[in-house]
Amino acid sequence: MEIHVARKSSSLGVFSAEEVRAGLATGRFVTTDLAWREGMPEWKALSEWEEFRSATPPASPVGLAAAPAADLPESPSWERGASFSNFFATIKEVALDPVRTFDGLRPGGYGRPIAFTYASLLPAWLCGSAVYGGLIFFMFSLGGNAAGGADPVEKFIGDLGPGLASLLASLAIGVIFLLMPLFSFVGSGVSHLLLLPWNPRGGFAQTYRAQAYACGAFMPFAFVPCLNYVVGPWQLVAIVIAYSRVHQIAWWKVLISTVVVPCCAGCALYLFLIAALMGAAG
């Protein structure tokens, strides 16, 4: 019968009894991992399973040394080194298993997350420049109707000509590319301030690191037309999970601090501006 195994709020998957026994012997599983199979009313630690007692590593120096190694590995993969495989593994981990990924994000410096931000922005920049620059180039090289259009933006771009317009679009995206880590510092600073009432476990550095990975992992998709609408909501979920796991704060508290409060503030500002404009017009 299949056995479900979980560790520190993350599911490790479904395994046969033989696989669990072998996993305990090799250190893939530890005795504190929780397990469940059909018919059981609740999850129990593997050490409490009669059938796995014989497979439990002995309390010898070898066995004691194996236990910490089998604990959650440092994640995301980019923290273990900058490489192509770790870059793609990080995107996959953050997008598909954010709970486990941010459980494994240990305290550290700013260097690796900044490097990841730039690494994730590079394909986004190239893709965005190519897509938007190319679109603008083809749009205005196909005919002169756009230059005579009523839209002032279209007219401005049309007056520039297709080559210059596409170059400008690429440069604009390039400026965003260069400044993004700065925006990220400001954004995570604001987020950290909003999280302070909930007594976050980590400092600002952890907030920045969590945000850099949660945002950076989705960056390659952000400049693809229409795909940005699809990944946006999931990116928001990943950010909430990231702060929640890193700072050990309930997800709904993080939601209040990072979504509800900024939304309310934005709406209030919007209403204030509308009222001011109407007052000025009246």
Add this chain to the structure above:
Amino acid sequence: MIRIIRRPAYPGELRHEVVWPAVLTVGAACAFLWFRTGWRLPDCIFMKWTGLPCLGCGGTRSARCLVALDPGQAFLFHPAFVLTVIGLVLWTAYSAYVWLARDPMRIRLSADDAGRRLLRRALFLALALHWAWQAYYLRGA
């Protein structure tokens, strides 16, 4: 193998019985408020330049039809959106039952590696079929 199982939640597990009903409620509220403003989303740039719909095309029209209680037309505009909303509504009803009955068991999808591969392929096939339908139905819309 892919199976739907009932099992207790493990400590710290994401509360799907809270998260997805919340997503449905907040999403419905935002959609309602958005439609009340009368604002429009910007035109789809993919549709504009290729003449073909993207996977999201028709979603807003589908939502408008749902708000206007016209599920048939909503399904034609964007089948996946309607199926997602139906799934969320059913999940919300199940979640309400779980919380009201204080049932410790949770419904979960269980899949081994082969099952996960099968699910991924089925998802890609469904998306391809969905896009083909959109290309047919939204052509010139």
